[in-house]
Amino acid sequence: MNFKDILHETYSALSANKVRSGLTMLGIVIGISSVIAMVSIGNGAQGSIKSSIQSAGSNLVTVTPGAQQGQGFQVSTGRGAARTLKPADAEAIAGEVASVKAVSAELTSRYQVAARGTNTNTSIVGVTTAYPDVRNVVIDEGSWITDQNLRNLSKVAVLGPTARNDLFGEGASATGQTIRINNVQFKVIGVTVSKGGTGFNNQDDMIFIPLTSAQKFLAGDTYVSSISVQVVDADSMKQVQQDITDLLLARHKISDPALADFSTFNQADLTAAISTVTQTFTILLGSVAGISLLVGGIGIMNMMLTTVTERTREIGLRKAVGAKRRDINRQFLAEAVALTFLGGVVGVILGWLISYGVTYFGILETQVTLSSVLLAFGVSAAIGIAFGYYPARRAAGLNPIDALRYE
Amino acid sequence: MIEVKNVKKTYKVGETEKLDALKGVSFTIEDGEFVAIMGPSGSGKSTLMHILGCLDIPTSGKYFLDGKDVSSLSDDELADIRKGKIGFVFQSFNLLPRTTVLRNTMLPLVYAGIDGKKRKEKAVAALKAAGLDELHFSHLSNQLSGGQIQRVAISRALVNYPSLILADEPTGNLDTKTGEIVLGTFQKLNEEQGRTIILITHEHDVAEHAKRTISIRDGLIVEDKKHVQRKISHQNI
Known part of the structure; x- marks a missing residue:
């Protein structure tokens, strides 16, 4: 029995009962397409979270203050309340650590902001001129805070688009207007471009003022709440993080790193941690889809067993005219594999369409990877063999005499 | 040529009981013979047919088909025979x-591994030999009458030039007239193609309708004789 004969037999057997073959195939189609769609959605979610982390600035090492933890007692204070980082620390990092591209010292706090009768509560960020580069912020209208503003303790403010909308209305021009932050008047000199409202802290709902002004008029102290350090490339991040730690320990005269009054935070670590989470999530989705694939496979086995029973006399006849076990085995295995393979092809197309639809309707930027398609094909062929094996073996093992007499 | 020597076949029935379907059967059939094996149901003729057809092997005794001992072959070796x-x-x-x-x-x-073109030639020759009209060749099997179906079955049996054609109650499901036509077809094949x-x-x-009848009863041959053949006129075929 050559390959062409097997193809012909398979075709005529499957087309003899199109509805049944179709329904059985549907199980595989659903299984494969959900594997493809789920994995692509999982990958898309991972990509989306990663890009949202990157939008806060790329290759960042963030230094935040923390209360010094001594032996025997612990001062439990909020991180924001710790006043251990000074602007001089930021200057030292910029001056002494290698592979640093830019350093931005920030002082963030929430205040009530009022303008022309409306008011809102939002994050007020005291910034330097380095902030836009480090944090990927772009000016939409007006200008950014200048060195002169910083030197003169100017009462000027740059609004995030959400803050602008809250205070002045959707899309209104805010430059030149006056706002009151914590009852101190500031003049609006610019508005930033929207970055999209996803991520951990919405960078659109912020108001930026000169760091020196924030320290003088709002905080009344000279500390900063975080120092963002942009590193030249991703490979140097670990080294820079270590160098910053060493430098600040020395500056703060702390010999034991366990007692550090600050903490450094590597963006790559966060990305890696998130990746682990989303990967687990993808595996979870994939395995749920995999279960439906398994159910589809059982459907195949069920149909093949029915087919073998229905065609017992045919099997008997084939054996009587000289078919060997191997011939019968191949014929029925080919049927099962053809079912799963066709189901696999349709499933891949359907899965791709689903993930395309998810992207098209803007729910998530999905990615169908070649590996998931190959995996789906491999799995569907394997299912065909695995679930077709038992029925085919049963057919091949039939005794021709009994099979011919079967009613 | 067929040589059956003291063939016995015993079936297990349940745990302990045994059924002796054949209790020692011997005969020889030469090439070109037309033999009827006759017996009532339960006589062991079906068992004998299965052994002669290499669908089963005897419990004891020997069966030589064209000089080859086929009485102890495996399933796949029997399939080859x-x-x-x-x-x-x-x-x-x-x-x-x-189909x-x-x-x-x-x-x-x-299953004999003959290539596509040869297959068709041989099949057409066999169908013609079995007396089936060419216009039915591309019909599906369920579009044919009983007599036509049995002729297709006969042509399938002779398509590969076997040493032996085994017909198990070939007229059992046919009316008398159609049955005679089928028997006439066998006579013609026997005479014209040997x-x-x-x-x-x-x-x-x-x-x-055969030339020799082996009568079998309770697993033993009771009569084996050559006789005058009742001929079917070839005009009717």
Whole structure:
């Protein structure tokens, strides 16, 4: 029995009962397409979270203050309340650590902001001129805070688009207007471009003022709440993080790193941690889809067993005219594999369409990877063999005499 | 040539009981003979047919087919013998459903590994020899009458030039007239092509169409004689 004969037999057997073959195939189609769609959605979610982390600035090492933890007692204070980082620390990092591209010292706090009768509560960020580069912020209208503003303790403010909308209305021009932050008047000199409202802290709902002004008029102290350090490339991040730690320990005269009054935070670590989470999530989705694939496979086995029973006399006849076990085995295995393979092809197309639809309707930027398609094909062929094996073996093992007499 | 020497077949029935279907049967059939094996149901004729057709092996005794001892072969070895040397015609026809006459006839050639073009030539020759009109060749098996179906089955049996054609109650599901036509077809094949034919039947009328009748009862041969053949006129075929 050559390959062409097997193809012909398979075709005529499957087309003899199109509805049944179709329904059985549907199980595989659903299984494969959900594997493809789920994995692509999982990958898309991972990509989306990663890009949202990157939008806060790329290759960042963030230094935040923390209360010094001594032996025997612990001062439990909020991180924001710790006043251990000074602007001089930021200057030292910029001056002494290698592979640093830019350093931005920030002082963030929430205040009530009022303008022309409306008011809102939002994050007020005291910034330097380095902030836009480090944090990927772009000016939409007006200008950014200048060195002169910083030197003169100017009462000027740059609004995030959400803050602008809250205070002045959707899309209104805010430059030149006056706002009151914590009852101190500031003049609006610019508005930033929207970055999209996803991520951990919405960078659109912020108001930026000169760091020196924030320290003088709002905080009344000279500390900063975080120092963002942009590193030249991703490979140097670990080294820079270590160098910053060493430098600040020395500056703060702390010999034991366990007692550090600050903490450094590597963006790559966060990305890696998130990746682990989303990967687990993808595996979870994939395995749920995999279960439906398994159910589809059982459907195949069920149909093949029915087919073998229905065609017992045919099997008997084939054996009587000289078919060997191997011939019968191949014929029925080919049927099962053809079912799963066709189901696999349709499933891949359907899965791709689903993930395309998810992207098209803007729910998530999905990615169908070649590996998931190959995996789906491999799995569907394997299912065909695995679930077709038992029925085919049963057919091949039939005794021709009994099979011919079967009613 | 067929040589059966003291063939016995015992079936297990349940745990301990045994059924002796054949209790020691011996005979020889030369090439070109037309033999009827006759006996009532339960006589062991079906068991004998299965052994002669290499579908089963005897419990003891020897069976030589064309000089080869086939009494102790494995399933797959028996399949090889069947595909080269034996053509079956069944009472219930056993054509493949939804399959053309031509493809049904070619079935043994598929397993014998003969290539596509030769298959068709051989199938057409066999169908013509079995007296089936060419216009039915591309019909599906369920579009044919009983007599036509049995002729397709006969052509399937002889398509690969087997040493032996085994017909198991070939007229059992046919009316008398159609049955005679089928028997006439066997006679014609026997005379014109010298095919060896073994006809298994329980009817005396049917057995008369052969040239020799082996009567079997309770697993033993009770009579083995050559006789005058009741001829079917070839005009009717």
